[in-house]
Amino acid sequence: MSEPKFEIFQGNLVIGGVLSLIGAGALWTGLGYGMGSMMRVGAGAFPVVVSGLMLACGLAVMAESLWGRGRAAVIPLGALRAGLGLVAAIATFALTIQSLGLLAAVALCVFFVSLAGQSVNWRHTLALMVVLPLASWLIFALGLGQQLHAFG
Amino acid sequence: MLDGLLLGVEVALSWQGLLMCAIGVTLGTVIGVLPGIGVLASVSLLMPITFGYPPAIGLIMLSGVFYGAAYGGSTTSILMNLPGTANTAVTCLDGHPMAQQGRAGVALFITTIASFIGSIGGAIVLAVLSMPLANLARNFGSQEYLAVMVLGLMAAAAFATYGLARAMAMTALGILIGLIGIDLNTGLERYTFGMPSLFDGVPIVAIAIGLFGLPEVLANLSRRDEAPPPVISVTLREMLPTREDMRRSTPSMVRGGLVGCLFGILPGAGSLLASFMSYAVERNSSKTPEKFGTGMIEGIAGPETANNAAIQTAFIPTLSLGVPGDSTMAIVLVALIYHGIDPGPNFVTQHPNIFWGLIVSFLIGNLMLLVLNLPFIGLWVKMLRIPNSILYPAIVVFSCIGVYSVRLMPSDLFLMAGCAVLGYLMRSFRLDAPPLLLGFVLGPMMEEHFRRTLLISRGDPAAFLSTGLTWGIYLLMIAMVGWSLWRNALTRRRVKAQAAG
Numbered sequence: 311m312s313e314p315k316f317e318i319f320q321g322n323l324v325i326g327g328v329l330s331l332i333g334a335g336a337l338w339t340g341l342g343y344g345m346g347s348m349m350r351v352g353a354g355a356f357p358v359v360v361s362g363l364m365l366a367c368g369l370a371v372m373a374e375s376l377w378g379r380g381r382a383a384v385i386p387l388g389a390l391r392a393g394l395g396l397v398a399a400i401a402t403f404a405l406t407i408q409s410l411g412l413l414a415a416v417a418l419c420v421f422f423v424s425l426a427g428q429s430v431n432w433r434h435t436l437a438l439m440v441v442l443p444l445a446s447w448l449i450f451a452l453g454l455g456q457q458l459h460a461f462g
Numbered sequence: 463m464l465d466g467l468l469l470g471v472e473v474a475l476s477w478q479g480l481l482m483c484a485i486g487v488t489l490g491t492v493i494g495v496l497p498g499i500g501v502l503a504s505v506s507l508l509m510p511i512t513f514g515y516p517p518a519i520g521l522i523m524l525s526g527v528f529y530g531a532a533y534g535g536s537t538t539s540i541l542m543n544l545p546g547t548a549n550t551a552v553t554c555l556d557g558h559p560m561a562q563q564g565r566a567g568v569a570l571f572i573t574t575i576a577s578f579i580g581s582i583g584g585a586i587v588l589a590v591l592s593m594p595l596a597n598l599a600r601n602f603g604s605q606e607y608l609a610v611m612v613l614g615l616m617a618a619a620a621f622a623t624y625g626l627a628r629a630m631a632m633t634a635l636g637i638l639i640g641l642i643g644i645d646l647n648t649g650l651e652r653y654t655f656g657m658p659s660l661f662d663g664v665p666i667v668a669i670a671i672g673l674f675g676l677p678e679v680l681a682n683l684s685r686r687d688e689a690p691p692p693v694i695s696v697t698l699r700e701m702l703p704t705r706e707d708m709r710r711s712t713p714s715m716v717r718g719g720l721v722g723c724l725f726g727i728l729p730g731a732g733s734l735l736a737s738f739m740s741y742a743v744e745r746n747s748s749k750t751p752e753k754f755g756t757g758m759i760e761g762i763a764g765p766e767t768a769n770n771a772a773i774q775t776a777f778i779p780t781l782s783l784g785v786p787g788d789s790t791m792a793i794v795l796v797a798l799i800y801h802g803i804d805p806g807p808n809f810v811t812q813h814p815n816i817f818w819g820l821i822v823s824f825l826i827g828n829l830m831l832l833v834l835n836l837p838f839i840g841l842w843v844k845m846l847r848i849p850n851s852i853l854y855p856a857i858v859v860f861s862c863i864g865v866y867s868v869r870l871m872p873s874d875l876f877l878m879a880g881c882a883v884l885g886y887l888m889r890s891f892r893l894d895a896p897p898l899l900l901g902f903v904l905g906p907m908m909e910e911h912f913r914r915t916l917l918i919s920r921g922d923p924a925a926f927l928s929t930g931l932t933w934g935i936y937l938l939m940i941a942m943v944g945w946s947l948w949r950n951a952l953t954r955r956r957v958k959a960q961a962a963g
Contacts, residue, residue: 343650343652351913351916353645360637360638360641360905361638374625384890388683388684391684396676396858400858403859403866407862416859416863419862438851438852446860450863454511456863457867457870458866
């Protein structure tokens with residue numbers, strides 16, 4: 311049975327377009343930083359050279375797809391759940407580490423990573439929500455002396 | 463040189479040196495054995511932890527992780543047909559068939575010995591070549607440094623997996639990300655979008671973990687739970703190779719070592735390419751090339767030696783020029799800079815304790831790895847049975863703590879999350895991450911040399927090509943890029959021919 315997935319046909323065309331756009335944006339912004347003179351190179355000169363190169367490469371990738379080398383990019387649908395879970399886990403850690411402290415932040419992080427998987431093993435998750443906060447505190451705060459508070 | 467070695471012995475054999483070396487290689491083996499924990503991500507996570515130690519000790523530990531992972535990675539390649547690290551992917555080709563034929567023990571023994579020989583050979587080349595190269599580099603002006611960096615970036619892009627144009631675009635993107643922050647020359651903030659957390663630039667730890675560690679976790683989380691590939695078990699008694707095995711693998715190890723040393727020194731090439739090249743060399747020099755892929759011992763002995771030799775010799779340009787040749791060495795360079803050391807031609811003479819301490823620690827660390835990987839192999843095999851539902855949450859938690867503890871800024875974590883998604887999308891669209899990281903580290907240095915070259919020449923752009931040395935470096939670059947393009951075209955034709963026939 312095949313997994314449900316997104317398929318973006320003409321992956322090269324799309325990604326070449328995205329790269330060109332980033333390059334063009336950086337080029338436009340870089341021009342605003344001032345080119346300076348050949349003697350005293352301004353803050354914009356190097357970024358303009360580099361983003362110009364990026365724009366050219368992005369266009370080259372797009373051109374490849376016209377030559378018949380357009381390959382589809384495939385993203386399994388499961389990646390959506392995994393990505394949301396992972397981002398949620400990291401964001402929760404970021405939002406709670408200072409207010410609630412290390413123990414709660416780690417436990418919440420574990421919870422969301424477990425949800426990100428395609429199936430949840432609750433026994434493992436619960437055990438890990440207890441063990442991992444303590445272990446992290448022992449290793450990083452006590453053992454390595456990092457500035458992390460157990461509770462907010 | 464003898465004085466240097468004695469000094470190195472003093473540093474590496476101190477109790478702190480020995481302990482940190484042991485911790486480094488053990489962690490490295492663990493990271494190598496477990497598929498899905500990148501070496502690069504792990505080293506950048508560990509980097510902040512070493513700041514509390516003297517630089518020599520910190521570097522001894524970080525490098526231990528690098529070469530330790532190369533040993534551990536081959537174990538997973540052989541027993542599970544999954545590369546534990548990217549560099550040991552080649553070892554799957556003949557290592558796993560050997561395991562299926564009941565010769566897993568022999569394969570593990572040979573890869574360990576090959577890794578040991580490669581590492582020691584590489585360390586000796588490092589000790590011998592660093593000084594002469596540093597002496598040569600003392601004559602370098604800004605234009606030569608710029609040329610060497612361009613060479614490194616172009617070579618890395620040319621040898622990237624998915625094609626030159628997209629790899630160069632990634633390099634450029636990396637350079638641009640490296641420029642984010644306040645420009646030291648003009649005081650102007652660039653590409654910060656007005657966010658104060660970006661004024662000091664983007665922290666490398668968040669980028670490295672986001673791009674190299676977490677996408678692997680994400681990819682594994684998004685897969686349906688299939689039964690993991692079975693782990694083939696192995697006992698100590700099975701490990702002894704026959705005389706025939708030794709006779710066949712010895713010349714392969716010598717050839718692999720030479721290939722490895724060459725590709726390690728060349729900027730942009732690195733250990734991954736070294737192991738692939740060595741495999742090709744072994745197949746071409748074999749009388750029975752068609753048997754490769756079915757458990758040929760030459761196919762693991764050569765690449766494993768090459769891989770480890772390249773890891774050691776990659777330190778040469780990093781330490782004696784201050785220009786890293788690949789993304790992993792870029793992390794080593796950043797670690798040196800964080801420790802307040804300016805790598806470059808004067809590094810060896812100014813910090814002999816670090817240089818020689820590192821070299822002696824390579825010898826000791828590799829001896830430790832022999833012990834870790836031969837008698838204790840059972841331990842690592844057990845570790846392969848840790849379920850994913852425990853492994854992945856732990857990796858994510860350690861990544862979060864590691865990134866947060868560098869600057870205690872929660873915004874860095876959002877950056878890491880963004881990079882993780884970006885890294886995953888980059889894989890789906892077949893974009894290489896290593897050129898991006900290399901560009902990120904080299905970008906600001908290149909801009910500095912770019913400016914200085916023009917300043918010194920009073921604005922004459924001909925200065926970029928003003929010396930014979932710069933011509934030589936750019937010609938080498940053209941040769942390397944041309945060769946890689948030709949090689950790619952050749953492979954494509956072969957694949958097409960196979961598909962047709």
